[in-house]
Amino acid sequence: MGASVLLKQDGAIATLTLNRPEAFNAIGLELAQELTAHVQSVAADKGVRAIIITGAGRAFCAGGDLKWTLAYPQGPGAALRKLAGEVHLAITNIRRIPKPVIAAINGVAAGGGFSLALACDFRVMSSEASLRQAYTSAGLCLDAGGSFMLPRLIGLARAIEIAALDEPISADRALAWNLVNQVVERSHVEAAAVNLARQLNQRSLNSFAWSKRLLNDSFETALETQMEREREGIATCAEHPDGREGLQAFQDKRKPRFPA
Numbered sequence: 001m002g003a004s005v006l007l008k009q010d011g012a013i014a015t016l017t018l019n020r021p022e023a024f025n026a027i028g029l030e031l032a033q034e035l036t037a038h039v040q041s042v043a044a045d046k047g048v049r050a051i052i053i054t055g056a057g058r059a060f061c062a063g064g065d066l067k068w069t070l071a072y073p074q075g076p077g078a079a080l081r082k083l084a085g086e087v088h089l090a091i092t093n094i095r096r097i098p099k100p101v102i103a104a105i106n107g108v109a110a111g112g113g114f115s116l117a118l119a120c121d122f123r124v125m126s127s128e129a130s131l132r133q134a135y136t137s138a139g140l141c142l143d144a145g146g147s148f149m150l151p152r153l154i155g156l157a158r159a160i161e162i163a164a165l166d167e168p169i170s171a172d173r174a175l176a177w178n179l180v181n182q183v184v185e186r187s188h189v190e191a192a193a194v195n196l197a198r199q200l201n202q203r204s205l206n207s208f209a210w211s212k213r214l215l216n217d218s219f220e221t222a223l224e225t226q227m228e229r230e231r232e233g234i235a236t237c238a239e240h241p242d243g244r245e246g247l248q249a250f251q252d253k254r255k256p257r258f259p260a
Helices: 029-044 066-071 076-096 112-119 146-154 156-165 171-176 186-201 205-218 223-239 241-252
Strands: 005-010 013-018 050-055 101-105 122-126 130-132 182-184
Touching (some): 013 186, 029 076, 223 241
Parallel strands (some): 013 050, 050 101
8 A cells, every 4th residue: 555645755855645536545544654654754845835725536635434433342532533533733833834835735625634634834726625514413523623614714604604504615605705825727726836936935934933933822811911912023033044135125115035
């Protein structure tokens, strides 16, 4: 059996491909563990400045492997506790990695696949793809960070609508609802994600890391505490080589040249 997640590196861009096309890239224990390991690896790799997550075949990710769940000897509840623990570790790493993570949604993203896409910092979606939370139609509840990310991206009312009705969300609607950043033709999804990664690579990675951390924490933090974190962050950034270059470029009235 081959790897459940493939890693390809092209310069400063690492692409992680969920590799169970015969199962629409459903998330089992092995895939979740490999995804976490790869995310941790590229996080530590100083040569990687942006990460793309996509799926092999026709789907981005169809969600949790329910066939495995239903066959689990201790029952589906125990299976989902185990699987969710592994998936949540991957999601936590994606949200905390100090580098931009781009979901290249090449096909359907449902259940845990929907939540995985939401956990990424940017989402490029095929015009032929669709999103679906799926859980509540199976008598379950949101998982894999979906209940955290949805209301933050689109507001509580719309999040409750998605959870309650579980209607498939087309690419056009996903863009209108701010669930994705770009919609392109299916054949252009990977190229659009790579182009976005290259744009981000020209900017300050340290600045992005601080901004992502501050934005992640802002919903659970009092204003005064958040502003103190901003004060420390902006001062620390100014002392970093990227900050020094950015400030010098501002003074020189030129475009900054951030080191790779």
